Amino acid sequence: xxxLKLIIQxxxxxxxxxxxxxxxxxxxxxIMIGMGFLIMFLTKQNDNKIKEIAYVDNSGIFSKSxxxxxxxxxxxxxxxxxLEETKKKVExxxxxxxxxxxxxxxxxxxxxxxxxxxxxxxxxxxxxxVEKNINSKLSSLKMKQLGINEDxxxxxxxxxxxxxxxxxGEKSSKLASGAKVIVGxxxxxxxxxxxxxxxxxxxxxxxxEKTSRIIEVIVSSVKPFxxxxxxxxxxxxxxxxxxxxxxxxxxxxxxxxxxFLGIDSSELFSQDMNPEQMAQMEAALGDKAxxxxxxxxxxxxxxxxxxIFYFLAGYMLYSSLYAAVGAAVDNQTDSQQFMMPIMMxxxxxxxxxxxxxxxxxxxxxxxxxxxxxxxxxIVMLMRVPFGVAWWEILVSMLLLVATFAGVVWxxxxxxxxxxxxxxxxxxxxxxxxxxRYSS
Amino acid sequence: MGNLLExxxxxxxxxxxTALNDVSMHIPKGSVFGLLGPNGAGxxxxxxxxxxxxxxDSGEVILDGEKLAPNHIEQIxxxxxxxxxxxxxxxxxxxxxxxxxxGMSKSEARKKLKYWFEKFEIGDWxxxxxxxxxxxxxxxxxxxxxxxxQPKLLIFDEPFSGFDPINxxxxxxxxxxxxDEGATIIFSTxxxxxxxxxxxxxxxxxxxxxxxxxxxxxxKRQYRTNVFEIGLETNNPxxxxxxxxxxxxxxxxxxxxxxxxxxxNVKLTNNNSANDLLSFLTSNGNVNHFVELVPSANxxxxxxxxKTN
Numbered sequence: 001x002x003x004l005k006l007i008i009q010x011x012x013x014x015x016x017x018x019x020x021x022x023x024x025x026x027x028x029x030x031i032m033i034g035m036g037f038l039i040m041f042l043t044k045q046n047d048n049k050i051k052e053i054a055y056v057d058n059s060g061i062f063s064k065s066x067x068x069x070x071x072x073x074x075x076x077x078x079x080x081x082x083l084e085e086t087k088k089k090v091e092x093x094x095x096x097x098x099x100x101x102x103x104x105x106x107x108x109x110x111x112x113x114x115x116x117x118x119x120x121x122x123x124x125x126x127x128x129x130v131e132k133n134i135n136s137k138l139s140s141l142k143m144k145q146l147g148i149n150e151d152x153x154x155x156x157x158x159x160x161x162x163x164x165x166x167x168x169g170e171k172s173s174k175l176a177s178g179a180k181v182i183v184g185x186x187x188x189x190x191x192x193x194x195x196x197x198x199x200x201x202x203x204x205x206x207x208x209e210k211t212s213r214i215i216e217v218i219v220s221s222v223k224p225f226x227x228x229x230x231x232x233x234x235x236x237x238x239x240x241x242x243x244x245x246x247x248x249x250x251x252x253x254x255x256x257x258x259x260f261l262g263i264d265s266s267e268l269f270s271q272d273m274n275p276e277q278m279a280q281m282e283a284a285l286g287d288k289a290x291x292x293x294x295x296x297x298x299x300x301x302x303x304x305x306x307x308i309f310y311f312l313a314g315y316m317l318y319s320s321l322y323a324a325v326g327a328a329v330d331n332q333t334d335s336q337q338f339m340m341p342i343m344m345x346x347x348x349x350x351x352x353x354x355x356x357x358x359x360x361x362x363x364x365x366x367x368x369x370x371x372x373x374x375x376x377x378i379v380m381l382m383r384v385p386f387g388v389a390w391w392e393i394l395v396s397m398l399l400l401v402a403t404f405a406g407v408v409w410x411x412x413x414x415x416x417x418x419x420x421x422x423x424x425x426x427x428x429x430x431x432x433x434x435x436r437y438s439s
Numbered sequence: 440m441g442n443l444l445e446x447x448x449x450x451x452x453x454x455x456x457t458a459l460n461d462v463s464m465h466i467p468k469g470s471v472f473g474l475l476g477p478n479g480a481g482x483x484x485x486x487x488x489x490x491x492x493x494x495x496d497s498g499e500v501i502l503d504g505e506k507l508a509p510n511h512i513e514q515i516x517x518x519x520x521x522x523x524x525x526x527x528x529x530x531x532x533x534x535x536x537x538x539x540x541x542g543m544s545k546s547e548a549r550k551k552l553k554y555w556f557e558k559f560e561i562g563d564w565x566x567x568x569x570x571x572x573x574x575x576x577x578x579x580x581x582x583x584x585x586x587x588x589q590p591k592l593l594i595f596d597e598p599f600s601g602f603d604p605i606n607x608x609x610x611x612x613x614x615x616x617x618x619d620e621g622a623t624i625i626f627s628t629x630x631x632x633x634x635x636x637x638x639x640x641x642x643x644x645x646x647x648x649x650x651x652x653x654x655x656x657x658x659k660r661q662y663r664t665n666v667f668e669i670g671l672e673t674n675n676p677x678x679x680x681x682x683x684x685x686x687x688x689x690x691x692x693x694x695x696x697x698x699x700x701x702x703x704n705v706k707l708t709n710n711n712s713a714n715d716l717l718s719f720l721t722s723n724g725n726v727n728h729f730v731e732l733v734p735s736a737n738x739x740x741x742x743x744x745x746k747t748n
Binding site for chain 1 (some may be wrong): 512515522523524528537541581
């Protein structure tokens with residue numbers, strides 16, 4: 001037991017002292033935020049250039065007020081100059097494009113004969129804007145032709161906003177649903193990345209012990225299983241430390257973000273908020289604030305503990321496989337062929353999460369994969385924000401723990417033989433042979 | 440003096456391959472025991488069993504009167520042939536870690552390390568990383584780590600590889616001193632001259648079987664050929680050679696000497712003694728070379744292995 005502690009300690013310190021760990025922990029959140037800002041900035045830059053569109057209206061039914069300028073599009077009338085001359089101006093680069101509305105009496109035919117000339121193919125959003133303007137004018141003219149009162153039509157439009165409720169009486173909304181998808185996905189992705197990063201680091205550490213040839217010295221002092229376990233636990237502790245640091249950073253980030261939007265942070269984390277307050281806040285801040293409020297209503301504590309549990313169990317399961325792979329090969333490049341089967345269930349979990357849980361968190365596929373041990377850590381985490389019965393979680397946990405024990409047992413067998421094997425790259429047949437060796 | 444280690448009828452198989460086939464040997468307390476054999480003979484398999492890295496399929500290993508058990512790990516020091524240290528860990532930290540894995544307390548390990556580091560004059564390496572050291576330097580650290588916990592049984596697999604002659608001699612001296620202080624040493628090597636120099640006992644393994652073991656002197660006596668290398672200054676070598684052939688088996692010799700003259704290998708036959716040979720030679724010239732050709736460990740190795748192949 002003392003030796004296991006020593007190994008865990010060494011592995012933890014070796015990992016935490018590593019420069020890449022420090023960089024990952026403190027720099028990657030900054031890089032993520034920076035990337036977010038960069039993307040926002042770049043999209044803005046991209047749209048910032050105002051596109052001036054010249055239009056030639058031969059039909060004579062449009063007026064300047066029908067073409068509303070937006071932040072990025074400006075309409076200029078060039079009917080008098082004529083189509084050909086205006087085209088030339090576009091070619092000279094003075095305007096983005098020419099919109100040509102031919103002289104056709106029938107509104108339907110006109111709608112099909114509108115032309116747009118430009119040097120570059122225009123973006124979707126630009127065309128949408130142009131079409132919307134023409135549509136609304138032509139529709140309103142058509143309504144007049146048919147003798148329909150346009151104002152009445154407008155006032156007859158009703159927008160439905162279904163309020164979602166579950167049987168415990170909690171109110172929910174589509175916005176909340178969106179928030180759940182986002183939170184669940186983030187948790188799932190985070191878990192996958194953690195498992196992959198830390199699993200890889202266990203593998204690397206095993207390979208390092210093999211290539212530096214210290215392994216035989218170590219296993220003459222401790223049992224290979226102790227070494228493997230110590231390595232896995234040591235790396236997991238480093239992972240948890242990193243997770244807690246990120247958690248604190250995120251917490252601080254949310255508080256700062258809330259302050260920035262003007263929400264009292266104590267209200268943000270309280271479960272019940274009276275409708276008056278909510279209404280006030282909604283009125284004042286709109287959707288952004290609502291999102292924050294919805295986020296605050298999620299079962300954070302449960303999710304936190306489940307994240308820790310699924311992270312530990314999932315990580316243990318996968319990292320023992322990574323350790324076995326590391327033991328079986330002599331160097332990183334040889335590990336590729338054995339990595340595929342490890343990565344596949346992780347990828348599957350993410351895809352299942354992204355396509356089925358999002359659409360129907362309690363559908364049969366989601367339920368199955370949230371119990372299947374190789375995918376359950378990720379898929380279950382994605383489902384949890386939507387509310388999963390406690391017994392379902394329990395079953396999934398038990399299955400995971402049982403599988404984990406079995407996988408560790410097999411991995412330890414491969415590990416034990418593999419660490420002392422040099423030279424030949426093993427095949428799956430070899431691994432099978434190793435599993436059946438007596439100690 | 441009893442045996443520190445007794446290996447009785449050990450069998451080890453890996454799948455269909457038998458690595459050790461009913462191997463037994465006894466290693467006397469306080470001796471240097473040479474474990475010899477060609478590559479792939481099964482030496483490493485045996486050493487790994489003694490270190491409890493693997494378990495025998497059948498047979499038993501007795502250490503100092505007790506059946507080998509996990510708590511014996513602390514009484515064994517092992518320097519494997521494939522050895523190394525954590526490259527990015529500091530020398531001192533690493534030595535402390537490895538010593539603690541062998542069951543030493545941190546303070547005790549620190550004290551002993553200080554002693555050894557001073558002895559080897561490497562005190563200022565404590566805070567260096569292994570990757571900053573040369574191969575020979577790292578080997579010194581590795582040697583210290585192996586012997587630090589004062590084990591009863593020390594196993595050295597090719598201990599001199601990576602050392603220059605001066606450091607190899609230093610290590611050899613340390614090994615012999617550890618023996619004199621009471622440790623028992625298993626010494627595995629392919630360098631036969633160091634077997635001659637260091638070993639009291641040897642065992643030879645070939646193709647998973649033990650084919651020879653015993654005290655080195657006794658084995659040499661068994662393999663004795665009664666051949667003497669002689670050098671003689673004489674005026675009529677031809678005649679002397681002919682007369683010698685009547686009583687002895689004579690063959691051309693192949694040794695270097697600073698003297699000129701007749702050089703021969705002479706084998707004693709017909710109950711002749713070495714004295715008979717010597718008196719014949721002294722009455723026929725000036726003897727400048729007279730040595731019994733004792734079989735070297737190298738000869739015995741090659742002969743025995745070839746015989747069993």
